[in-house]
Amino acid sequence: YLSKMTKKRRNGGRNKNGRGHVKFVRCSNCGRCCPKDKSIKKFIIRNIVEAAALRDIGDQSVYKSYILPKLYVKLHYCVSCAIHSKVVRNRSREDRRIRTPPVRGIPG
Numbered sequence: 018y019l020s021k022m023t024k025k026r027r028n029g030g031r032n033k034n035g036r037g038h039v040k041f042v043r044c045s046n047c048g049r050c051c052p053k054d055k056s057i058k059k060f061i062i063r064n065i066v067e068a069a070a071l072r073d074i075g076d077q078s079v080y081k082s083y084i085l086p087k088l089y090v091k092l093h094y095c096v097s098c099a100i101h102s103k104v105v106r107n108r109s110r111e112d113r114r115i116r117t118p119p120v121r122g123i124p125g
Contacts (some may be wrong), residue, residue, distance in 0.1 A: 026113065030096070033056045044095040046102065057099040059092040 032054040033039050041050045065088050066074060074085070099105045107113075 042093045044098055046094060046098040047090040050096075051093070051095040053093070056095060057104055059094065059104060061088075061090045063088050063094065071080045094115040 028034075031039075031052065033052070036054075039052045039054045042053045042056055043049070044051055044056070064071065064085060066085055071085070094102070094104055100107065
């Protein structure tokens with residue numbers, strides 16, 4: 018009788034269901050090579066200019082209805098950097114079974 022080894026996660030911490038190999042990406046924080054399906058992804062949309070200087074630029078601008086462009090960045094974190102920078106948290110055994118993504122606010 019051989020006992021089966023315990024498994025922490027159903028997906029093994031990855032999103033590579035039928036694929037044999039997945040390309041590596043570099044962590045945005047530390048530069049570590051991490052498989053793309055294992056990395057924690059974060060998509061940030063923000064203004065190029067911060068809110069304090071936005072009004073000053075609007076007053077000095079010749080064009081009154083000019084909308085400043087936004088900055089779109091996709092960040093890839095390795096697991097250790099995502100935990101350290103509090104992008105994700107460790108969860109209990111029961112909470113790990115909940116696979117639905119958490120409800121998030123509308124980015125503005």
